[in-house]
Amino acid sequence: MTAKLTLRSLAQSFVVVALFAFSSAHAQDTIKVGVLHSLSGTMAISETTLKDTVLMLIEEQNRKGGLLGKKLQPVVVDPASNWPLFAEKAEQLLVKDKVAVVFGCWTSVSRKSVLPVFEKNNGLLFYPVQYEGEESSKNVFYTGAAPNQQAIPAVDYLMNDVGVKRWVLAGTDYVYPRTTNKILEAYLKSKGVKSEDIMINYTPFGHSDWQRIVADIKKFGSAGKKTGVVSTINGDANVPFYKELGNQKISAEDIPVVAFSVGEEELSGIDTKPLVGHLAAWNYFMSVDAPANKKFIGEWRRFIKNPKRVSNDPMEAHVIGFNMWVKAVEKAKTTDVSKVTDAMIGIEVPNLTGGTAKMLPNHHLTKPVLIGEVRADGQFDVVWQTEGLVPGDAWSDFLPGSKDIEADWVKLKCGNYNLKTQKCSGQNYE
Amino acid sequence: MPSKHPLVELIAGERGTAIFLAVLVVVCVIVPVLHALPESSALHLSTYTMTLIGKYMTYALLAVAVDLIWGYCGILSLGHAAFFALGGYAMGMYLMRQIGTRGVYGDPLLPDFMVFLNWKELPWFWHGFDMFWFAALMVIVVPGLLALGFGWLAFRSRVTGVYLSIITQALTYALMLAFFRNDMGLGGNNGLTDFKEILGAPINAPSTRVALFVVSAAALAFGYLACRYLTISRAGRVVQAIRDAESRARFIGYRVERYKLGVFVFSAVLAGIAGALYVPQVGIINPSEFQPINSIEVVIWVAVGGRGTLYGAVAGAVLVNYAKSYFTAALPEFWLYALGAMFVAVTLFLPRGVVGLRKAAPA
């Protein structure tokens, strides 16, 4: 069965190669869609799923008769979890293959790496992963959550509904946790939390020896005030972290851990028993009981030929992004990037949790924020969700550097307009 | 041999070298010309392709550096990517400073990543990098000094063979961990990116790319010839003598440590230069360049090409990287098998690499 998996992925890559050859001949009556996700290397675990998602969406669209009367044609490349290679492959997609749009990237560093390429060649990128914000490029649409669409509501939940008074901000040492924690720290202080009630801790990627840190958390949590952990710990480091929590008898009832990077896909690789009751904040959960979601999961499992395969938040982001792009292209009646980007603003498509996602002038989305408790079966029980949708905020109001910065591609025509100096700094596209 | 004029000997003394230099010159002329052709022309060479070739050249230079230390001096360094990355960072810091107020926060002094981690002022080691000459100097000094310090300790206490290889690996590993830390003030995992200008020229402009390409080619030629000179000089013979029978060389009266150190440092500097040219062309430098596997890959380029022959190293670098970018595009799952097989096959069946296939191999 797993063997089959490989065979298929091999086959797929062959198809892709074939398509390359095919494309040159029939370039004119197809629209090329670039897929820029790592299929090898450390990020392959997460990104391969997104590649398959896009391929599925393209297949469906073609079944519906394509777009503007043309068939969509995927162009898949493998940046191999290598950041400079991301830039190189992006340039290849834009310059050599001349794709109309690119769906891709997971890590912030990969996005940062391709950003200049997209801006120079006026490409169009849909970025599907929750991230630290502090960015709004003319050529990028951010379909994942901004910090105010994940971190802050989660903290509100812990503060108001769980009554957490003491905070541990634990994260892997890279830009997303750093920024998120900076934002949260400022936010908590603005809510009157004293700095001795905040503990911040950073660990390297794939950190595996958590005894000391968990013990410290336990000590920190035994000061008589309700304590909560906000975890921006990334990927591999999570398993040993939760195992250690379980073993040191830190139950979710005493010290709940809310994670921003642990979703269904990640849980599928973990023995979830020690996690039960711990929390995650996302804009989508597979367990959400909505018709759109049921339908999507069904199609996904059919496409991937695995009745047990899970879905997750970044997949939803790609679904939304793709549908929005299709709508925008139909509206603009062309795939010309500038026209499409203009058309994108204000586009609304249904999300998978029964709401509607709207593209805002700052290239971010409106999203619902859901808090889920981990179940023994690796799924989440939604225990809380925001009333209505939260508009994504590119520039956090809680960071001194970005308080005065505003992103608006309609009125200001700028991704980082400084309200104080009235200047649009950065991002020069000559 | 002594009859020939040394310069002739240097350039044409060896068939491989002659061929390599000829090819390099041709490429260095043809590529910019083709690139200059209008887009419409069938022969037009895109900036993308040219930059790609430029990147391969920096790899080739790195490979030459490794071949010098491994092929001729018998020191298997599994940490050369570290010197490459350090050179890259030095250049990256310069490019960072060139962004000036064009960063997203428009801060005249601080790079963006410092602003949103709300650092207040520039860390001391960032000073001076706004001047190109200083950065250029650092490209040489930083890797050089590291190599000097490390090599001095290592060779003086006669750490050799696999021990040396392992601690060089530990060195680059430690550096990787260090650079991943955001507290280092070098951008952490994201590293340095979003460059705008180099020496006042927009970094993405085709003309700049041509310039970078030519400079890379020149650097490769220079580095190659320098190594070639070293290897055919008497010093070169001594170095090879050390490789073959270290203690004997000592008894003849050679200060083995100094020779090793000299070559090691020089090789590190070459790696640094390669890195410095690599960064502006790929547009980013970050800690994953320090990954131990990168260093090992460089070694395999050399092994595939044929160690102990500088042009072999070049050939290997280009060959393996081309194969890599082909396979990762065509069938990603296959790449690691291919790479792994290469390691085994070369060491078992091709000890002298692909160039070894051609020449009559004396044991």
Next chain:
Amino acid sequence: MVRHVALWMLIVALACQAAVAADNDVAFSDALAALTTTNFKAKEQAASALAALRHPDTRATLQALLDGQLYYRRDDKQVLIVKEEAPADDLVRISTNNQLRKTLKTLIAGFDLADSSAQVRLAAVNEMLRALDAQGAAALRAQQEKETDSRVRNSIRTGLAIVDLDSEDANTRLAAVEVLTVSLNPDAYNGLNALLAKREPDARVQAAAIDAVKRIESSRSFYGAIETLFFGLSLGSVLVLAAIGLAITFGVMGVINMAHGELIMLGAYTTYVMQLLMPNHIGASVLVSIPVAFVVAGCVGILIERGVVRFLYGRPLETLLATFGVSLVLQQIVRDVFTANNRPVETPAWMSGSLQFNEALSITYNRLYVVVFMLIVFSALLLVLKRTTLGLKVRAVAQNRAMARAMGVRTQWLDAMTFGLGSGIAGVAGVALSQLTNVGPNLGQSYIIDSFMVVVFGGVGNLWGTLIGGMSLGVVNQLLEPYAGAVLAKIFVLVALILFIQRRPRGLFPQKGRAAEG
């Protein structure tokens, strides 16, 4: 459906009893109905209401709710306890969240106070102490009177003492402080500090409290030190386990096996597969995995030796490269067979949780077992090398190849065996690691450098060196971590190692005679 224990029916039955009971039942059914809301706060109130009724079925109901076995019918909101896995569609599970579960546990504990078994009572008391409110305290006081079991009485005493710290009467406070002087319960510590914070009027209490805090702090720091030491040892054992196989292949044979990490990885995956094969005996599967992993990794090791390494004896650098290639291939194979995702390896019950010495010091079982396991593996290996003929020959070859061959040792066969042994041990290490960290294709890489460091640091070809080397590295790392943080600690250790090796290229315990030098 029929098999469902339908509370409703029960309740109807009960209704035909005495009138007093009847209106109790009515209240009960009302409270039950209140549970069907989606609002967790409301559910909590409903649950407390249920508990207050002390109805015979309350406990069962609360327990069911806690275990997620309480459902209600969509149409008539009838509440049922459903024990089977996948109930019919018209049933909606009454979901819980952390706070609700916590409340439930406390409520249930209230019932268990009356339980006959002292064990249950103790658990109940401790449960109640997690969040002790006025009525809980009252219940405990009542219990304290009739409590027979000493342990239970003690923990009640501590709990009540913490409450009494806020009492009006100075003598009560004094008594409470005296009780708590010996306690390591964090709440006690916090309580005492709070007492001092709101400047205690009574001098005697004040003094007693200060003294108590001092004592608690001193004993805390003492146990803290022990804890750190243990952390160091457990980390050290992981390092030793990972490195000990290398101590054989590299140390004794002088072969640089870069695929060593991948052999560990294979061991870990073996554990995963064993769990797939015997899903109902997780505990046993781990034990079974040990020999299996040894064989699997050992065989792969022998393959590597026969297929690659043996052609490269005397060329350590080439061996290094070739085996590195092998490691890449092994990783990719694993990716293709098990996919790139991490695989979930369950921790058997007897390996999870921790050994509680007192409220200040507890040691997690999995770490404890790893330490023990490491010692067993180590001594077993020592035995093999010192006592068996294989070991004798191995050491002979390590000392002097040519001589050994002259003495009629079949070095070819022996090399294979030795390499297999080292690899097998690596596999066994993998079983242990599968209980601590991710089981994924990158498992090996994260240990290879550390392993080499340990071996080289300890002194090549010297098992004891590896043991002491690994242990000391682990402890140093853990001692540094609180001050330097995880990353810096690791960097310091690495740099220190690099310098050390240059001071003493032969490691802590240099090997006599022919050393494995490249």
Next chain:
Amino acid sequence: MNRMLYLEDISVSFDGFKALNALTLYIDAGELRCVIGPNGAGKTTMMDVITGKTRPDAGSAWFGQTTDLLKLTEPEIAEAGIGRKFQKPTVFEQHTVAENLQLAVAGNKSLWATLFAPLSAKQRERIDEVLETIRLQDRRDIRAGALSHGQKQWLEIGMLLAQEPRLLLVDEPVAGMTPQEVERTAELLLSLAGKHSVMVVEHDMDFVRSIANKVTVLHEGRVLAEGTIDDVQADPRVVEVYLGQ
């Protein structure tokens, strides 16, 4: 009298085994000394001490009046004027015969010099001379690895000469040589004596007899007997030792 080498009370022990045991031995300028002794007598260890390869646990080793060998590294000792030929011929097999000699030839051996300064005319002459003496002129440009065993032995001696040392340490020069080669080597060594001091370690008694005027017998790390070959062979202790083994 002017002495070249002073070894006094040198002791070396490996893991308890005393390789040299308070060895005392002097070599005069221009002398040709043969050192004989059964295996494990400490001959090679003695050479290791002199050339700085092994540091003694006790004792002193002086070269001339001024240079304390125990303070110098191998290259420094070599520079000071002590050359050594190993028991098993070790020439640089990848290099040509000429290159081997170029490597060995006396002169500034610093990195800078070898990197930028070509061989001086004098050095070239010297090399040709040596090639002459060791009779490898016609082989000058073939790889040393391709030489016959005897030729390698000579090449190594040649390298020794090119080094222009004041003291030559020659370890088993005629091992595995044809009689003619042996004879030839004997002449060579004899011709060297006078200009240089030579210390030869050898098992082959006839060879020793053919060259040596003074012989030192080592046994269990100390000097057992010293004198002309005849005295020594007459010495009962020596006989005992040799018959003993």
